[in-house]
Amino acid sequence: MDNNTTLTSNLPPLPSYTLHPLPPLIPGIPDGYLAPLLLIVAYWAVSGFFHIIDTYDLFPQYRLHTPAEVLKRNHVSRWDVLRDVVLQQVIQTVVGLGLTLIDPEPTYGKEEHDVAVWAQRIRIAQKAIPTILATIGVDAVGLATRLSTSHATLSSAVAGGVYPQLLQPTLHLGQPTLTPTFAPWELQAGHAIYYFLIPALQFVAAICIVDTWQYFLHRTMHLNKYLYNTFHSRHHRLYVPYAYGALYNHPVEGFLLDTLGAGIAYLLTGMTCRQSMWFFTMSTVKTVDDHCGYSFPWDPLQHLTGNNAGYHDVHHQSWGVKTNFSQPFFTFWDRVLGTMWVGGDVSGRIAAQLKVDRETRENGISKVYEQDAATASTAARTAQSIAEPRVPAGGKAAQQALASRQQVLEDCCSGSGGASVIAEETAEEVKTQQRATPRRSLRKRAASSGLTPSGLGLKGFADRVAESMQGKSSGVLGVERGGR
Secondary structure (H helix, E strand, C coil), X not given: CCEECCCXXXXXXXXXXXXXXCCCCECCECHHHHHHHHHHHHHHHHHHHHHHHHHHCCCHXXXXXXXXXXXXXXXXXXXXXXXXXXXXXXXXXXXXXXXXXXXXXXXXXXXXXXXXXXXXHHHHHHHHHHHHHHHCCCCHHXXXXXXXXXXXXXXXXXXXXXXXXXXXXXXXXXXXEEEECCCHHHHXXXXXXXXXXXXXXXXXXXXXXXXXXXXXHHHHHHHCHHHHHHCHHHHHHCCCCCHHHCCCCCXXXXXXXXXXXXXXXXXXXXXXXXXXXXXXXXXXXXXXXXXXXXXXXXXXXXXXXXXXXXXXXXXXXXXXXXXXXXXCCCCHHHHHHXXXXXXXXXXXXXXXXXXXXXXHHHHCCCHHHHHHHHCCCXXXXXXXXXXXCCCCCCXXXXXXXXXXXXXXXXXXXXXXXXXXXXXXXXXHHHHHHHCCCCHHHXXXXXXXXXXXXXXXXXXHHHHHHHXXXXXXXXXXXXXXXXXX
16 A cells, blocks of 8 residues: 655645556456457457358458469468467467566556646646746736736636635644645646556557557568578468458567567557457457458558558459558558658459559659569569550559569478469459450460460469579479479
8 A cells, every 4th residue: 555645835735545456357367467368359250250151152242362362372371370370369469478577556546646747837837828828928917917807717827827816724734724726627637647648648659569560570571681591571461361360470570570669659658458358359350450450441450550450451462462561550651761652543353444654653663673673583574564464664553573482482482472472463363354345455465375265274374484583493483284
């Protein structure tokens, strides 16, 4: 038990308080245990919702990809995804429980005192009002006098926080005395600051920390070949993301990118355990929603920020894998550092219409992508010229697509498919265009890619790319002889 009584001269005294242990939200489950449990429940509840939609194909008009693509283009089984997600959640839970060991015991009973602290700070801040008014030529004393009859409270604030009428009888050193007391508006403002403004600022700060941490570490995972091939390429075996694959990562990457970043945000912002429940449950739901594979017009998370399922889906395609690094809340860093995909709107089923010219004029050429394009291999350039969706030559979108396809080809040794990934994506794109493009035009484009509508030959495409990789066979690129 802790007792405290404060009396500050010329200021209203702070009330005494007594601390008590805070009862858990759910009897029998300490809040420190409930916090990581909520993340698991939220993850599988939201993932289960989208999985039901997937299984029964309830909203096909809002899909970003067809069900066939999920089966054909992903290079990892659902069971492997499930295993790795559970492993990451075990790591998250262990870290979360570890944080409870360094957190102070949650208590209550000091709230009225803390509100009064803010009210006292407001009273002190009012002392600066006469000086501020004097700098713009206003006589604070005269103004306060004129306001005293009609607006007594405002008059006292203008006079520098002088409230002679606000006194209360108290005992000081055993003697009755009159001490200052707070104006009602000061306590109301202190209440708003303590209960609303401070938590809001903590949430905003945590969002900024998580977004910044994940952007730069995520981008580094793509720019460094060792980090990408060793760790991050595992997540990109899901070329067609689905909800419960959101946390499908290498355990090391999962710890560094998600768990450690969240822990740093929690510690730096000084959130309470219950605040962290709200924030990290919200973050978990947002991350699952970003990988759901749907663009729902009635999903609020798809519209609160530009960072949504359609935006992140670009990052999982072979032509956009080196763009759209921002996660999970806002796209600020992609915009500032020029890594946002500029090839047009891709929120539809598959991007077939790329508004490259307009976006290129508006955004210019990024030096990062210009350098990547300059060092791209012959195989990447061959894939760029024949793969779908076609990206017009020149402009930032072409640079982005070439750099992304180069990274996909370099990843062939990790088991994610190399040329076969691009071939499969091209095949699905041709199928999609088959329903919307005149047959003559479609046959011409399909023939140039080595993929005909009647028999989408992945081997033929992969062999064309393989020829430019110093005579390597398509088997090296991950496409078995005879096609798939």
